[in-house]
Amino acid sequence: xxxxxxxxxxxxxxxxxxxxxxxxxxxxxxxxxxxxxxxxxxxxxxxxxxxxxxxxxxxxxxxxxxxxxxxxxxxxxxxxxxxxxxxxxxxxxxxxxxxxxxxxxxxxxxxxxxxxxxxxxxxxxxxxxxxxxxxxxxxxxxxxxxxxxxxxxxxxxxxxxxxxxxxxxxxxxxxxxxxxxxxxxxxxxxxxxxxxxxxxxxxxxxxxxxxxxxxxxxxxxxxxxxxxxxxxxxxxxxxxxxxxxxxxxxxxxxxxxxxxxxxxxxxxxxxxxxxxxxxxxxxxxxxxxxxxxxxxxxxxxxxxxxxxxxxxxxxxxxxxxxxxxxxxxxxxxxxxxxxxxxxxxxxxxxxxxxxxxxxxxxxxxxxxxxxxxxxxxxxxxxxxx
Numbered sequence: 001x002x003x004x005x006x007x008x009x010x011x012x013x014x015x016x017x018x019x020x021x022x023x024x025x026x027x028x029x030x031x032x033x034x035x036x037x038x039x040x041x042x043x044x045x046x047x048x049x050x051x052x053x054x055x056x057x058x059x060x061x062x063x064x065x066x067x068x069x070x071x072x073x074x075x076x077x078x079x080x081x082x083x084x085x086x087x088x089x090x091x092x093x094x095x096x097x098x099x100x101x102x103x104x105x106x107x108x109x110x111x112x113x114x115x116x117x118x119x120x121x122x123x124x125x126x127x128x129x130x131x132x133x134x135x136x137x138x139x140x141x142x143x144x145x146x147x148x149x150x151x152x153x154x155x156x157x158x159x160x161x162x163x164x165x166x167x168x169x170x171x172x173x174x175x176x177x178x179x180x181x182x183x184x185x186x187x188x189x190x191x192x193x194x195x196x197x198x199x200x201x202x203x204x205x206x207x208x209x210x211x212x213x214x215x216x217x218x219x220x221x222x223x224x225x226x227x228x229x230x231x232x233x234x235x236x237x238x239x240x241x242x243x244x245x246x247x248x249x250x251x252x253x254x255x256x257x258x259x260x261x262x263x264x265x266x267x268x269x270x271x272x273x274x275x276x277x278x279x280x281x282x283x284x285x286x287x288x289x290x291x292x293x294x295x296x297x298x299x300x301x302x303x304x305x306x307x308x309x310x311x312x313x314x315x316x317x318x319x320x321x322x323x324x325x326x327x328x329x330x331x332x333x334x335x336x337x338x339x340x341x342x343x344x345x346x347x348x349x350x351x352x353x354x355x356x357x358x359x360x361x362x363x364x365x366x367x368x369x370x371x372x373x374x375x376x377x378x379x380x381x382x383x384x385x
Contacts, residue, residue: 002366003188003198007139008207010242014019014042031154031175031245039152041243043138051185051232053215062224063093063101067367071333075379076371078310079325087111087159088219088226091170094307094371095329097363099276102308103170104327104370110160114217114228115235118155121172121221124272124279126252126357128325130166134159137236138246139204146252146312146355148271150177150262155247156218156235167325169310171359181370187250195256196271202249210234252312252355254356256287262293266358277305278360284314286351296346299337307332314353318342320382328379332364340385 013019027048032040033070035276043049076094095102101121110132138158143149151157153176161348171177182193189376190197211232220227250271258268268282286374287295296318307330316322318338328337338346 006242010240032366039244043241046237047233054230056228056259063368073380074329075376076327080374092370095365097305101172108164116320123151126169128167132161140206200254274371279363301335307361312355
């Protein structure tokens with residue numbers, strides 16, 4: 001996160017004695033990224049956060065690659081991913097490369113029996129259906145339809161869902177996820193022309209502090225494997241922390257679109273970035289207002305990146321036969337643009353109600369077996385007149 005946050009009790013100075021009412025020491029943990037060069041927080045625990053009692057089992061959740069080298073455009077029917085009771089079991093990787101995984105999930109029940117920690121990747125969860133509470137070691141966040149939840153690597157968390165009808169679009173990133181640097185000044189503050197500001201970013205509240213010993217199952221993801229680890233103390237035993245590294249929420253409905261007299265390029269929709277891919281939010285907005293403007297996007301060549309568009313809601317002006325939950329993949333190496341008739345239909349329109357999330361990766365994406373189960377193999381012919 002590009003701004004400071006503090007919660008709970010912390011001492012006046014880092015790395016100094018911080019004692020409990022009975023005189024015992026709290027246990028400090030530096031929680032950082034990129035060695036000692038990235039964002040970090042200092043966390044204070046009731047118990048040492050290092051007490052592993054047992055490693056029970058290890059199993060792979062690596063995706064099975066169906067097409068390693070692909071130049072074909074695809075449409076995936078995301079809602080065809082079948083709901084599963086368990087949160088982790090429900091997560092299906094559909095697209096992948098060495099920088100990220102793009103995941104669909106339809107969990108039916110809350111995560112009660114275990115805690116989860118991804119040690120390799122930041123996780124960006126987009127809530128398409130459902131509501132509930134993200135519970136983490138650094139506090140809790142309420143969520144609902146349209147929310148992004150950004151969970152930095154190493155955060156221990158659980159998710160409580162309010163209903164059984166939940167649909168998530170997840171980007172798992174092996175690079176830290178930030179707000180776009182061009183929207184920040186050199187102090188890190190979001191600038192006046194940014195499509196959102198710090199007021200829109202919801203920081204964790206309701207810090208849970210469980211001073212409890214026992215057997216606590218934490219499922220830890222590392223290099224594509226899940227390790228079932230039993231810890232001796234409750235992972236939510238934090239009494240306070242401060243810093244820049246913590247989970248937060250941002251609603252796509254709080255993204256303020258940038259518009260102009262003629263069609264604006266996709267970077268104006270950018271919401272998050274890494275050095276390997278970007279994430280954009282397409283939201284309801286006024287169309288271009290030049291008297292001869294064409295609101296539909298122009299044909300453009302994906303030479304350097306694969307484009308993934310996850311359709312959330314509304315009227316998708318540039319595509320034919322697209323519905324909520326669909327995913328389009330337009331790979332690098334070929335041009336793409338509006339479907340036949342879309343340009344003509346767009347002329348004279350004054351606004352759009354579309355809602356979508358776009359991920360552009362700088363390395364090619366591979367399709368998994370899960371993707372081909374829900375794919376339209378002939379989608380690439382849909383531009384023929």
